[in-house]
Amino acid sequence: MLPVDAMITNQEKLNSLATECAFHRFSIAEIQAATRNFHNDLVIGKGGFGKVYKGRINGTRDTTRRIVAIKRLDSFSMQGAAEFMTEIEMLTKVRHSNLVSLIGYYFDDNEMILVYEYITNGTIEHHLRKADAPLSWMHRLKISIGAAEGLNYLHTGVGNQQGVVHRDVKSSNILLDENWVAKIADFGLSKFIDQQTSGVSTRLKGTFGYLDPEYYMTGRLTRKSDVYSFGVVLFELLTGRRAVDTSFREEEWNLAKWAEKCVKERRLDQIIDSHIKAQISPKCLKEFVQIATRCLKSCRKKRPTMAGVVLALQQSMALQEQYDSSPQSASFTHIVQHLFSGSRLNSVVSTSASAPVTPIPHRFSSPPVTPSPHRFSMSPKLDKIDPVHLTLNLVARATQNFSPSLKLGEGGFGTVYKAELPEGQLFAVKRAKKEHFEALRSEFRSEVKLLAKIDHRNLMKLLGSIDNGNEHLIITEYVPNGTLRGHLDGAHGSVLDFCQRLEICIDIAHGLTYLHIYAEKKIIHGDIKSSNILLTERFRAKVSDFGFARLGDAETDGAQVVNKVRGTLGYLDPEYMRTHQLTPKIDVYSFGVLLIEILTGRRPIQSKRSPDEKVTLRWAFGKYIEGDIMDLVDPQMKESLDIEIIEKIFELAFQCAAPTRADRPDMKVVGEQLWAIRMDYIRNGRRG
Structure with missing residues (x-):
């Protein structure tokens, strides 16, 4: 039993949280009725916390009875109470489609009970090892993406400059709803971490087989500890094995170590679950294994962030969809084939800066005839031209x-x-x-x-x-410093340093955000590329050339179907090319390509390079998956660069250039993320 003063403090905290976050305090009578007085027939799970029951309980706003999951603490230790309070505090601050939702609680000196939404299809662990029908490979891919998105939200999306480290990511803590959407559960060990710090020192907690070895050795907890655990889950999905399984030979007990050894020795065929072996695309398998292996790097700095994991898994699924001949596929490989198959767009495509047009010098006859021009007013502070x-x-x-x-x-x-x-x-x-x-x-x-x-x-x-x-x-x-492309090419005799490139990216994002959100009507630029970005004398960026721009349809959030696809190859959104649907997300895609161009210095299409490097987006993504982040950076940038800052920008670029629009952020979010990266860069003293 808890001390009286601890009971009072916890009760006051719960009352405050319930008021702020609108979750319900159930009575013990309601809980007992829902579980038939905690009948063993209704037990659906057990863990270190206690038992979980399936029950029916009245809704918090009406009399409709809903199915819920009821977790009952069976230990009255201080440790159990601390985890109970932590879980409530976490679940009141986080809301995401890939996280289990808290409905309410009951708390007194004898009972600590949590009431959650009921997740129909149980845990990943159950379906990998106990279910009658094994999960298909495509189901496993979708589940991995959903769980990764939930973790990414915890790490970056909670707000107030704080992230949450789950600290117990494992297959038995990832549930599947009726639509097989993954939902992360069990936040009893979770911890808030300031997003600007490198972690916190804490007592070791977690589950063997999933524990980050660096956390195990140092006691220092970071978001990358969850990344390691998630890498183990990815190999569970691929192999169907437990994280630790003593039924195998001793050298195979630990899944992470055994899988890494098989990957290194190129024995992938030996680790794939026999139920899905015939379903996996070789390209999909390669990228999936690469990201899982990167998650398990012993050095935390070499592991990706969860945002990077999400991107890599989305790419893996796009490759799998192409392999399955899905009509929804929009993978990078599809784009490459389109660009180099010799086919032509049935549309108007603008000439890129790399393909100059033969100039036709026009001359006026003498004397020229003065027309009656159509004029617009202008800002007096911009210029003094009448x-x-x-x-x-x-x-x-x-x-x-x-x-x-x-x-x-x-x-x-x-x-x-x-x-x-x-x-x-x-x-x-x-x-x-x-x-x-x-x-x-x-x-x-x-x-x-x-x-x-x-x-x-x-x-x-x-x-x-x-x-x-x-x-x-x-x-x-007049903008005196020419085009961004000219500076990346070195045509103006100067090299843009990293600080200048980052400021230029932010400027472009601000301009596009204004067009998409704050202009009188939504405006889609339609041809974002480096040759359409001009630089002032102080190297501030201005978006130019609105010849392909269109007013978006306000009733469809800017979307409209057009007869002709217009833009520049290499920057064109593949979904726009396929559907002819014009939305602000086509600018987001082009901006993603442009971010990569700015960081690498490479044009989007480089026909003189080897086949693997012709399309810069695909080449860069391959390097990123392999962990060769600094190999991507334009060698003209001589200053010392922080790999974590560079990685964040590449992650954002790949999010913008996701194969499907639904996976891309809007420009306002992109601008905010770039600004946050800029502040990290300044805060950490990396700017001269």
């Missing part, structure tokens, strides 16, 4: 009659020129190609219309436009 004076005559003089020496860039739409007024003010002029203008008229007018609606420091500012039968010009602010 829009009334933006006539064709003035623009022609400012560009020296569109002199090739003032050309800033060229693309499928036309040529961009630097222009200077006699007073010294600078601006940029995009001039449409006359021979293509009829085909591109809608792009021109769309760009003018959309640029007039936006005003953000990370988006190109419109000054005016001229649209008549002879000339079609878009006039914008």
